[in-house]
Amino acid sequence: MLDALGVEVPIVQAPMAGVSTPALAAAVSNAGGLGSIGVGATDAAGARAAIADLRSRTDRAFTVNVFVHGPAKADPAREAAWLDWLSPLFAEFGAEPPKALRTIYKSFADDEEMLAMLIETKPPVVSFHFGVPALDAITGLKRAGATLLATATSLEEARKIEAAGIDAIVAQGIEAGGHRGVFDPSAPDDGLGTIALTRLLVQNIKLPIIAAGGIMDGAGIAAVLDLGASAAQLGTAFIACPESAADEAYRAALTGPGADHTRLTTLISGRPARALANRFTGLHKSVADLLPPDYPIAYDAGKALHSAAKGKGEHGFGAQWAGQGAPLARAMPAAELVATLVRELNAAPSGPARSL
Incomplete structure (x- = not known):
């Protein structure tokens, strides 16, 4: 799935609305990974501007993430x-x-302007958090050429994602920072960790699995690849990068x-x-x-x-x-962090060799 997008290393940067920026996403993509921006907390005009900014910085694949929560x-x-x-x-x-x-x-489920903008601007990858949109949105984005990802925190959610025709699943363990991707926040949450969830989905779902939660270095990436994941998604690891939008207080709190x-x-x-x-x-x-x-x-x-x-x-x-994994965060430019992660992955005893 990542190979088809021209992604060279199995590293996905989490969208992190409010923290990820076009500069951060572009730096990750230019370094061979898959950069991401989160537009769930903005409107179609704001998202359009962010996509244009990101496109001005890279000609590689990137992800645009939207929120598909139920109505408040x-x-x-x-x-x-x-x-x-x-x-x-x-x-x-x-x-x-x-x-x-x-x-x-708004939720993406109710935002026709956001859907129309994404179909028009054709980002290479669109990802969904908190659920999956209606079939017409999925069909429209696929016709526009987008590869689609969605977050699952359980096998039940993963099966719904697979049935909806999504291309790959982000397996979000309880260790992950930011919002839990649970479809129904009023339902019991089994709180599955990244290891257990990744193996459950690899064994039971035919789609590529991207493991997320608590992964901060190349050894962690190697571990989830050994579990059968196609890639690892890291979010907290990128907060300390100078390209992120985290303010000084946030960066200080991280340490x-x-x-x-x-x-x-x-x-x-x-x-x-x-x-x-x-x-x-x-x-x-x-x-x-x-x-x-x-x-x-x-x-x-x-x-x-x-x-x-x-x-x-x-x-x-x-x-x-x-x-x-916050205590393992390292402050360095995003491209340098991706290169460091690749070196660590290649040095891991059981990790498959990867190169930039």
Whole structure:
């Protein structure tokens, strides 16, 4: 699957909305991997501009990632209770919480403009997180020449992806940073690790599998290739690259004690996501039985709180997404990191030889 795209090494950079940039994705693609940008948190115009920027930097394949979450259900009483709970924190920073919360971006499932833009601009690869879109969207993107990927956190989700006609599956283990790709966040999550999930999908699914979660170096890439994966997807490993959009506080936190204690939390956005331990993730101790609003409505509150806190020099309320391998992060340019990963992969005792 990657060979058909002209990808030289089995390294996929995770899209990481808000962190990945066209410069980062292009650097990875130019180095022989598959770079990615996440456009799930923007509109069609913003996505079009990002794709154009990325295309100006590389003539190699890249991925554009979109979110296919279910529709958020507004619940004014629940949202008001959430804002009341957060109000002392806003007050700490001399700010008022929002009067009401909004659905801050659309799901790709409901975004006809985004679909039309992708069909028009023809990115080489389109990937889906939180589910798969309707058949007409899949058909339209394939007719436009796109290779399609989708995230699965379980065998059941992988079977749905396979049945939908997607080309390859990203097997996201519980170790992964950022949002869990679960289709239904209200359903029980078995929390499968990358090793178990990768083997389950390799044994039961006919599509190529891209392993994701906790992979930070060439030895980790070699391990998942030995399990039968076609490639490895790394996200946290690229946060410290100068081409990423991570701010200085995020980069400092990545090398701080919070990296040793990443936590899955729904408090920031309303969906389970793994982040560096900080003041926001620590609120789980006081939330009791209060449920956050639906994703991405809760994210409106989270972003507002982060903005208020950041204005007063407090950076502990940022969405500092990172996986369990965070302490292994290395700060270097993306192309240098890809070359380092390839050297480590080639040096791994059982890893197949790869070269740039």
